[in-house]
Amino acid sequence: MELILAIGIGVLAGSGVFLLLRPRTFQVIVGLSLISYAVNLFIFSMGRIRLNAAPVLNPAANDPALYTDPVPQALVLTAIVIGFAMTALFLVVLLASRGFTGTDHVDGRER
Amino acid sequence: MSSEVLLTVLIVLPFLSSLVAGSLPANARNAEVWLAGAVALIGLAITISFYPDVTGGEVVRYEIPWLPSAGLNLIIRMDGFAWIFSMLITGIGFLVVLYARYYMSPKDPVPRFFAFFLAFMGAMLGVVTSGNIIQLVVFWELTSVTSFLLIGYWYHNANARDGARMALTVTAIGGLALLVAMLLVGHVIGSYDLEAVLASGNTLREHPLYTTILILMLLGAFTKSAQFPFQFWLPRAMAAPTPVSAYLHSATMVKAGVFLLVRFWPVMxxxxxxxxxxxxxxxxxxxxxxxxxxxxxxxxxxxxxxxxxxxxxxxxxxxxxxxxxxxxxxxxxxxxxxxxxxxxxxxxxxxxxxxxxxxxxxxxxxxxxxxxxxxxxxxxxxxxxxxxxxxxxxxxxxxxxxxxxxxxxxxxxxxxxxxxxxxxxxxxxxxxxxxxxxxxxxxxxxxxxxxxxxxxxxxxxxxxxxxxxxxxxxxxxxxxxxxxxxxxxxxxxxxxxxxxxxxxxxxxxxxxxxxxxxxxxxxxxxxxxxxxxxLEGPPLMRRLVGQRIFERILVTISWKWAKTVERWAGTRRLQPQLFLLVLICVVTAWFALRPGFEPVKLQLGGWDPGFVILWMVGIFCAIAAAHQAKYHRLASLILMSGAGLVTCMTFVWFSAPDLAVTQLLVEIVTTVLILLGLRWLPKRFQKGDTDHTALRTKLRRYRDIVLGVFAGGGVAALSYAIMTRTAVPDGISRFFLERAYTEGGGTNVINVMLVDFRGFDTFGEIAVLGVVAITVFALLRRFRPAADSVEKPEQQRIQNAYDDLRPNRQSGDTVNEYLMIPSVIMQWMFPVIIVLSAYIFLRGHDLPGGGFAAGITMSIGFILQYMAGGTRWVEDRLRILPVKWIGTGLLIALATGLGAWVFGYPFLTMAFQYADLAIIGKVPMATALFFDLGVFVLVVGATVLILIALAHQSVRSPKAARSTVLPTHAVEPPPEPALETTAVETPALEIPGGAS
Incomplete structure (x- = not known):
């Protein structure tokens, strides 16, 4: 399971990096989204992946070993939100830049 | 009054009255003088009242704990030496205020003068009464800054500007050296407390770092007190108004350097x-x-x-x-x-x-x-x-x-x-x-x-x-x-x-x-x-002007070297920059991690076939999205969302329902937002890479693929290596798991962490979200689409042409009839979604859900309305004022945090209790719920604001967008978008997102 997830993260990150280096703004925004998925999964995997562990506490059973690791999950939750804000902002910058420069090249001019 | 209060007043009063002085009207010369004079006199009276307490080597101290663990406490410390300096600062300060009343011309903007003057007085009093050496440096730099502002008071005068800049450059660089000296002193002695420093002269003098500390400290003192070779800034500072020269550049600020030398004389x-x-x-x-x-x-x-x-x-x-x-x-x-x-x-x-x-x-x-x-x-x-x-x-x-x-x-x-x-x-x-x-x-x-x-x-x-x-x-x-x-x-x-x-x-x-x-x-x-x-200038030394040397150095560093560095490393283009950034990341990560990488044993087998298929889909989506992103944006966007869904299901698979819910909801909103943006991007048709210029493009593409493979491979190897190691048994997770219910009052650990343990983080996070939403709104207010995107989308043109050809149809009918039945269902779903969002919100503390997920759900309700009714229909009926919602949400969260102070707890401490309500039963009532309410309100406001700002672009008139004089009212603030002046020229309906 770990290997599959690791390969998945790697492919997401690799595709994202490739897109990040492309000349068109839309490619970059897709690339950034893919990188966010990869990074979120990467942070999440730092807590080790566990099948069928309880994410919600049962006050009666107070053994930490029974539950998933909440720390990476809380971090990823924040990361998802910030990623959303980043995508929205980048999208608008992209549109504004396209309007101002007349091109969707990331350098602001066609080569 | 106790000495603590008096000491605090002595330091804080000048700063507070500086704010007051700055906000008085421009011609309130007398009011300014009364204010500044009173502040100086109060300071003088306080200083005099301390005289009996400081004679014979006595010290009055007031310590306010700030970061005790780092040895950083605010200490206001008055001894005989600080006393005599405080007398000079307040006494001469008062006389200079009186003098400035007659010196300053009625035409000068006095609020600025007295605001800076009072701020300087506070900073200088802060320097002499600091009982913590880091605090001393902070006030020290504040005097540099206020001195800069005062020298440059007549900023229309080039001499004043140059003099101010030179004074700031020299004294602030000295201040930085002083900061390093103080950090080293703290390192040698183990304390930043002046008392402790003064008591350990021998330790300091015999330490190997003594010479370094001494030179750095002297750099600070010599620049401030205009000692050779840093004397040149002081004559240039004479461009300041004369009261400033009398006060800062003769009586007080330039004395800070020698003050420092005297203060550390016993130990250094x-x-x-x-x-x-x-x-x-x-x-x-x-x-x-x-x-x-x-x-x-x-x-x-x-x-x-x-x-x-x-x-x-x-x-x-x-x-x-x-x-x-x-x-x-x-x-x-x-x-x-x-x-x-x-x-x-x-x-x-x-x-x-x-x-x-x-x-x-x-x-x-x-x-x-x-x-x-x-x-x-x-x-x-x-x-x-x-x-x-x-x-x-x-x-x-x-x-x-x-x-x-x-x-x-x-x-x-x-x-x-x-x-x-x-x-x-x-x-x-x-x-x-x-x-x-x-x-x-x-x-x-x-x-x-x-x-x-x-x-x-x-x-x-x-x-x-x-x-x-x-x-x-x-x-x-x-x-x-x-x-x-x-x-x-x-x-x-x-x-x-x-x-x-x-x-x-x-x-x-x-x-x-x-x-x-x-x-x-x-x-x-x-x-x-x-x-x-x-003749101008002294004989024999006329050519040796420190100022000229200083300027030459400045030009060399800030112009010549900067030019060289820019030529070698700088680029105005984003693409090479991003390449270099990624390359540096990959290479440094390689060098940093290589020695610690033990060979990892591959664990084959034990794979769930479902998971394998899931990730085969995910991998296909990611690669295909990358492949299609240039010519087939819509396809690429759908594939990207596919990768997002796989991510989301992975969260479900590995017991993280909260993440899955949030990821799914965010995925929906992001996709819709990007769909809304697609309409404004240029058309691009795939053509074969035939001409010879394509060779460079091809090479770059291969280069980037190689880099992408390395980056992806590295991340994969790293995550695999970590996942296959056993976790540290006693990580910090235990803390949260044990205390989430007993101290946070919720069984959903993730939510309790977000709104309670790490509430401050979440507070910052929603603030970011609010800022982003307002930035998006501000950017789009002046949005001007590119010329070739101004026309109606091709699809609509074809539809309208179809309508025009038929006598029984009017132009735009096809667009209107689009999604007729689904749109009725979507409108009916609106209240249902609101109830769902309330449900997700209320269960958040104990079960997956929470304010953020609920807020996004609510805004998805709005998105559906846009899809069903069209931009104009929604804008006519919208009862949400997004900017106010953002502000209200932030204030609710802040008020919840501040509420803890009323009960004597630190900021954002949450309380909880179970309340017995009729019919509903036992309901957990944590103050975290109010905090989460703030999150919810802000998220709704922010998401809806972004959505409105983007969707509204589609109803803007092509004519208004093309006009050369950009009308500022082209986009009204979203609360009343119906007021748009060009409404008659726009089509009655457009389906947002359907226009790509």
Whole structure:
């Protein structure tokens, strides 16, 4: 399971990096989204992946070993939100830049 | 009042009143003066009231814990030495305020002046009363900044701007060096508390880092006190208004450097390094400053060089390292402040009444302003060290110290010779000041007939000159006890016996004084023919201008080197920058991780086929999205969302329902937002890579694929290596798992962490979201689409053409009838979604859900309405004012956090309780719920604002968008978008997102 997830993260990150280096703004925004998925999964995997562990506490059973690791999950939750804000902002910058420069090249001019 | 309150008032009051002063109307000159004067007087009264508490080496301390674990507490500490400085700062501050009332012209914007002035007063009081050495540096830099603002007060004047910039560059760089010195001191001693530092002189002096610390500390002190080789900024700072020169650049701020030297004298002085560096820098400054002062043509320039020279005298005294010399230094700090401030004020009056400060144009003014003349003459005499004035006593102490036989050859010869030469020079420039301005022939080319200033403007000078006289005649009574207080505070048990009387019999120092006086007179008479030539700058040193060197260095660093670096490493293009960034990341990660990478054993097998298929889909989606992103944006977007869904299902698979819910909801909103944006991107058609320019493009593409493979492979290897290791059993997770229910009152650990344990993080996060939403809105208000995107989308044009061809249809009918039945369902779903969102919100503390997920759900409800009814339909009916929602949400979250303070807990402490409600049953009532409510309200506001701003673009008129004069009302604020002026020209309906 770990290997599959690791390969998945790697492919997401690799595709994202490739897109990040492309000349068109839309490619970059897709690339950034893919990188966010990869990074979120990467942070999440730092807590080790566990099948069928309880994410919600049962006050009666107070053994930490029974539950998933909440720390990476809380971090990823924040990361998802910030990623959303980043995508929205980048999208608008992209549109504004396209309007101002007349091109969707990331350098602001066609080569 | 307790001493704690008084000390706090002393520091905080100037800063608070600075804010008040800055917000008064521009012509409120008198109100400003009353305010600033009152602040200075209150400060003076507080300082005086502390006198009984600080005599005999007593210290008053007030410690406010801030970061006790890092040794950083705010400590306000008043001892005898800080006391005498506080007296100078508040006392002279008051006199300067009074003087500035008449000096500043009614046309000058006084609120700015007094706001900076008061802020400086607070910063300077902060420097002298800091009981923590880091705190001292902070206030120190604040004085640099306020000094910058005050020098540049007349910012329309290029000299003022340059002078201000130079002063800030020099003193702030010194301040940074000082910060490093203080950090090193803290490292050596283990405490930033001044008390602890003063108690560990031996540790410090014997530490290998001593020389480093000393040099860094001296960099701070020398730049601030304009010591050689950093003296050049002070004459340039004379572009400031004269009250500023009198206050900052003679009496207080430039004294901060020598203040520091005195403060650390007990722990740093007494070594060879100290003696050589400090006394030689001081001696050079003393002689050079006095020499340059003689030849200045600007009145304030003469005083500035004289200040440099006197500061050099104080530094030389401190460099000698004997307790008696330190006493003389402290005494001279006070004396110099009194006579030099009064001289600056006199120079300001002369400037004010004659319109010039040029010594070549001034002469014979005594007839016109006898009072001011008399005062200036007495003050100049004090500066020259004439008997019966305060300057004489401290100068004689200086001569006494230099004349002491010393086994050291340098000390034996250079010090007394330098002292007497500087004495001669100082008499000569004092004579030049007095004789050149007040005596001699009638002034000829003055703009106006000079006369005495308003009597109130003279009062500050009168007070200061009176002090010069009293201290000069009866020093033992007038200053003795206060000086003793300051000296004991610095020297403690080492306080030597000293005598403050004016007559010590015929001895060497007296002869040196007399020699300097006679020599000075002769020198002045000899130099008169040369001075009459009116040449600019001192002979022999004309070419050696520190300022020019400084500027050359500045140009080299900030222009030439910057250019070179830009040429080599800079690029205006994003694509190569991103490539370099990623490359550096990959390479550094490789080098950092390579040594720690044990060979990992591959665990094959045990795979769930479902998961394998899931990720096969995910991998396909990711690669296909990358492949299609250039020519098939919609397909790429759908594939990207596919990868997002796989991510989301992975979260479900590995027991993270909260993440899955949030990821899914965010995925929906993101996709819709990007869909809305697609319409404004240019059309692009795939064509074969045939022409030869494609070779470079191809090579770049392969290069990027290689880099992408390395980056992805690295991340994969890293995550695999970590996932296959066993977790640290006692990580911090245990803490949260054990306390989430007992202390946070919720069973959903993730949510409890977000709203309770890490509430501050979440607070920052929603603030970011709000900022982003408002930025998006602001950017799109002035949005101008590219020319080729202005036309209606091709799809709509075809549909309209179809409508036009048929007699029974009107243009736009097809667009209207689009999604007819689904749109009714979507409208019906709206209340259902609101209830769902409320449900997700309320269960959040105990089950997956929460404010963020609920907020996004709610905004998805709005998105559906946009899809069903179209932009215009929704905007007509929208009852949400997104900007207000953002503000309200943030305020609710903040208020919940602040509520904890009312009960005496730290910010954002949450409380919880179970409430028994009728019918519903037992409901957990944590204050975290209110916090989560704030999150919910903000998220709804922010998401809806972004959505409206983007969707609204589609109803904008092509005509309005194309016009060259961009109408600011082209996009109204979303709350009332229906007011758009060009509404008639736009199509009745458009389906957002369907336009790509």
């Amino acid at each position: 002085a007494g070594t060879d390094q100290w003696f050589w560096i400090v006394s030689s820098a001081g001696l050079i400054t003393l002689v050079m400053g006095a020499y340059a002062a003689i030849f200045q043509q600007d009145l304030k320039g003469l005083l500035a060089y004289s200040t440099i020279s006197h500061l050099g005298l104080i530094t030389t005294l401190l460099g000698m390292g004997t307790p008696l010399a330190a006493v003389a230094a402290i005494f001279h700090i006070v004396n110099h402040a009194t006579f030099k401030a009064s001289l600056f004020m006199a120079a300001g009056i002369i400037d004010h009444e004659t319109g010039t400060r040029d010594l070549r144009r001034l002469s014979g003014l005594f007839k016109y302003m006898p009072f001011t003349g008399t005062l200036a003459i007495i003050a100049s005499a004090a500066m020259a060290g004439v008997p019966l004035l305060n300057g004489f006593i401290s100068k004689e102490m200086f001569f006494t110290e230099t004349a002491i036989r010393n086994p050291n050859m340098f000390a034996n010869l250079a010090l007394p010779i330098g002292a007497i030469v500087a004495g001669i020079f100082s008499v000569a420039y004092a004579l030049r000041f007095v004789y050149g301005v007040f005596f001699g022939p009638q002034p000829t080319d003055l703009e106006k007939v000079p006369h005495e200033p308003p009597s109130l403007m003279r009062i500050p000078i009168e007070v200061l000159v009176l002090i010069c006289l009293i201290v000069g005649i009866i020093p033992g009574i007038a200053i003795g006890p206060y000086l003793a207080t300051a000296v004991v505070a610095v020297l403690g048990q080492d306080t030597p016996h000293y005598s403050l009387s004016i007559w010590h019999g015929f001895n060497l120092p007296l002869l040196m004084s007399i020699g300097a006086l006679i020599g000075g007179v002769i020198l002045y008479i000899m130099l008169r023919p040369y001075l009459a030539l009116g």
